[in-house]
Amino acid sequence: MISIRRHLHKYPETSYDEFQSAEFIKEKLSELGIESTGGQGGTGVTAYLGNGASGEGCVALRADMDALPIREQTGLGFSSVHEGVMHACGHDGHVAMLLGAAAILKKSFSGPGRVKLIFQPAEEHGNGAAQLVREGVLDGVQAVFGGHIDTHFKTGEITVDEGLICAYADPFQITIKGRGGHAARPHEGSDAVVAAASLVMIIQTLVSREVDPNKSQVITIGSFQAGTVHNVIACEAILKGTVRSTDEVYREKTICGLKRIVQSIETMYDVHAGIVFEQGLPAVINSTRAAEIARAAAWDTTSVDKVISQGYPSLGGEDFAFYQHYVEGCLVRFGAKLTGPSGPAHSPTFDFDENCLKYGAAWLAAAGWRWLNTNGRPVVSESRIIQS
Ligand SMILES: [Zn+2]
Ligand SMILES: [Zn+2]
Known part of the structure; x- marks a missing residue:
């Protein structure tokens, strides 16, 4: 996952221009023995895991994949070689996490139901998700889960909240x-x-x-x-x-x-x-049911005391909201604070702790698995989850 993240970081592409990134994702999925389809929204990639019949339920896991028109100044060995373009929001990490989740699920998941992987273009542009939804990416999907790297929180922490989390x-x-x-x-x-x-x-x-x-x-x-x-x-x-x-x-x-x-x-x-x-973004509103599944998945992934609330809603926008307009879902935050100095998201010196990748991958896989296995029913009790 670290090498995948670094490759994407070195060759970043802005919204709707993620052609090389899409090819790279398809290649990595194929190495895992997973067939994929490209071209959604121009540069999106989707794939299914599990052999379940379509009636058995389908849950989607989403990673955004675009970079920003920013000139990188991190000095990292794998800094962007695309002049004036930089992964300054952590979407390189999100793709690595979802590919990691694909590897976990490929090995250990055989149903019931299917998991749909969505590698989504143009989150920064603000309408990649809307475009994919218009093209039918949610057909047959019951719920959607995703996460965002957040350097305000420590690595290993996962924030899960019900209700409105992004404005x-x-x-x-x-x-x-x-x-x-x-x-x-x-x-x-x-x-x-x-x-x-x-x-x-x-x-x-x-x-x-x-x-x-x-x-x-x-x-x-x-x-x-x-x-x-x-x-x-x-x-x-x-x-x-x-x-x-x-x-x-x-x-x-x-x-x-x-x-x-x-x-x-x-x-x-x-x-x-x-x-x-101009066209705006709806708010990201996590359903209670999806948040309960997300929380249980976070308990599976990290220690219980590290599953926390993000606190106040973020005034940031996130086009994950477009999916939640049609199906329920939950967006979480993956802590990724670095010990050394680095700038905030969307700054030319942004960087994050790559140790967060394993937590993100494990959470995505667990969220998908848990949704299908509880068929979206609320989680019964904390103790049962911890034991299992
Ligand atoms: Zn961003
Ligand atoms: Zn972002």
Whole structure:
């Protein structure tokens, strides 16, 4: 698994461009004697394990496989050789884990039912899972399990939670159009920069004044583009941002509030302003039943005291949510904290403890096996699980 992870890390590919990665995955599956099918969403790979009849149930295990447009600065011996592309979120590890799980299941699983492996493209792009679902990847699947490497937790720890663990994510773009002019004669134009700057500040009052303080929510403007030179009044400003919500009611309220505030800027500053929301991500909501199976699988995998809660919901988005729109499922986090210095996920110095790979592989295999063997029924008792 470590060598698989390092190979993928060295040759990373961004969303929908994972052609070499897909070939590599198919090759590794074939070495294990597992037949696979490629091309889902362009670069996805799926495979089945177990000989069960299709009526016996099917559980899916998912790994995302794409990298990010980031220039690596880790100094690792197996650093990216693809300029400006880096596995900075741990998806190289997720693929290695799922291949590890495939090896375990190939050796020890003979049913009932079938396990479907899903190597999914374009998680970072935000719609790989949605694309696969549209293409029918969940046909016949009853439940889906997956995990994400997380360097906030120690290696060997697995977090399992019921309910919402990753936020709704709604990206948007605001365009403000004013009238250009000479920097020395602002009264002859209408300044898009001033209107946009004011808007950035007013937007921050939405969460602080209109959302229940007990509900986690955030609005970030991550991009502000306007103007070209110091002595010209900018006639256009473009703001890009994202709303992250943990409550559906306040998600809707904030989206409406944003539209209202953008509209009000027009009269305040004599400009034209519009807001467009791109396709967002639903929240990752783990079902109670799937979380119980996931927890039992984690007890199988690591010591009971290391099966913990992630605490507060993450305000991050995860397209695993699209699967959960159709079938129940559970996403967990695999602790992978390094002792040495390394940057956070999505940074050019991100790295994780490769010892987490064995826990991830064992958990995935156990989750699949447990779902099929309990047929999705809740786990009876902790002691029974530990003994078994
Ligand atoms: Zn990521
Ligand atoms: Zn990720």
